[in-house]
Amino acid sequence: MDFYCQSCETAMCRECTEGEHAEHPTVPLKDVVEQHKASLQVQLDAVNKRLPEIDSALQFISEIIHQLTNQKASIVDDIHSTFDELQKTLNVRKSVLLMELEVNYGLKHKVLQSQLDTLLEGQESIKSCSNFTAQALNHGTETEVLLVKKQMSEKLNELADQDFPLHPRENDQLDFIVETEGLKKSIHNLGTILTTNAVASETVATGEGLRQTIIGQPMSVTITTKDKDGELCKTGNAYLTAELSTPDGSVADGEILDNKNGTYEFLYTVQKEGDFTLSLRLYDQHIRGSPFKLKVIRSADVSPTTEGVKRRVKSPGSGHVKQKAVKRPASMYSTGKRKENPIEDDLIFRVGTKGRNKGEFTNLQGVAASTSGKILIADSNNHCFKVYRYLQ
Numbered sequence: 001m002d003f004y005c006q007s008c009e010t011a012m013c014r015e016c017t018e019g020e021h022a023e024h025p026t027v028p029l030k031d032v033v034e035q036h037k038a039s040l041q042v043q044l045d046a047v048n049k050r051l052p053e054i055d056s057a058l059q060f061i062s063e064i065i066h067q068l069t070n071q072k073a074s075i076v077d078d079i080h081s082t083f084d085e086l087q088k089t090l091n092v093r094k095s096v097l098l099m100e101l102e103v104n105y106g107l108k109h110k111v112l113q114s115q116l117d118t119l120l121e122g123q124e125s126i127k128s129c130s131n132f133t134a135q136a137l138n139h140g141t142e143t144e145v146l147l148v149k150k151q152m153s154e155k156l157n158e159l160a161d162q163d164f165p166l167h168p169r170e171n172d173q174l175d176f177i178v179e180t181e182g183l184k185k186s187i188h189n190l191g192t193i194l195t196t197n198a199v200a201s202e203t204v205a206t207g208e209g210l211r212q213t214i215i216g217q218p219m220s221v222t223i224t225t226k227d228k229d230g231e232l233c234k235t236g237n238a239y240l241t242a243e244l245s246t247p248d249g250s251v252a253d254g255e256i257l258d259n260k261n262g263t264y265e266f267l268y269t270v271q272k273e274g275d276f277t278l279s280l281r282l283y284d285q286h287i288r289g290s291p292f293k294l295k296v297i298r299s300a301d302v303s304p305t306t307e308g309v310k311r312r313v314k315s316p317g318s319g320h321v322k323q324k325a326v327k328r329p330a331s332m333y334s335t336g337k338r339k340e341n342p343i344e345d346d347l348i349f350r351v352g353t354k355g356r357n358k359g360e361f362t363n364l365q366g367v368a369a370s371t372s373g374k375i376l377i378a379d380s381n382n383h384c385f386k387v388y389r390y391l392q
Helices: 014-018 029-048 050-084 088-139 142-161 184-189 304-313
Strands: 003-005 010-012 026-028 175-177 192-194 204-206 212-214 219-224 240-245 254-258 263-268 274-282 292-297 364-369 374-379 384-389
Touching (some): 029 088, 050 175, 240 263
Parallel strands (some): 212 292
Antiparallel strands (some): 003 026, 240 274
8 A cells, every 4th residue: 555545544545546436545555654653752752751750759758658668667665565555544545545556557558558559550552552663663553553543642742742741749747755753643535646647748838938028137937838729727736847048159057947837937137248048848849839939129229219119019918927016115295104105106905816706816017096086007917997986
């Protein structure tokens, strides 16, 4: 067969060109085969490019599973050795903790194993299709190449575009915390298995500390941990590290505060200007957007107009930023003896308490009073304004 019918997409002989395909456009078979070879080669190259990242993800997730298993085994040893030293009344709690460990391990292992199986299946599909297509390209006849084009083109496209779960969907954290002093009276609640579902690929950072940094001024960055589905984690104790690199390569000091609700504060103060790099890692993996580039400037370089506009347009609900309280300096009329001037800088009225319910607030952003006796309070963490009435 030396000809190819473009309408029927099939190879044919010379007699067919004069018979049932007489009115169809035909071209030499060699030309079409070369076109199909080139097309298949492009598709093959595209799908093979996915293998390195899948291999990397397989290795990384396998390592997490291995570490998770080792952590589980280590904690099992800790639990056994600890409870063997205690009285027989601890055995009930021992069983509860082991079961809790197995549940947490099972849930984590199931997620990671499912992800691993998906990646292995994708890897096997790519290798199988690639080997089959490559065999046809290298050793197949022209007819076989045409058949492979029909059979494998759509499959190769699907594999090249398939969304593989390359980022870990769980972590390997399994911790065991225990106290051995004074436990006989509280043995029923002894021990806790600590873990989170936080993953670095979904965890985000916000705050003024990621925008404009001024020399000598305390800055804050809020890290919000999330799980594989992008849902907020509501517990602390995650393995979070922060590294602030100076222009000369040294590391600046900072402090991470665990709010015990899935959010963390990184507090730092920079003493010189320049371009800094902030690396935030969760379980030794960069969180989303990390490393961050910071521009540190002098306070004299900050435009008063720009700073004023920034204060006015800032949304109280953006970024989950917790502002640090700053004590207001005394006015020229105030003195060190508070009783001599009971109004200036003295607390004369208190409203609300800390919390998220009615009449409570967690991150006070501003207070204003009206002539009608109303007090308005902006609370960014609760995303609301609250109005109180001042009754004298």
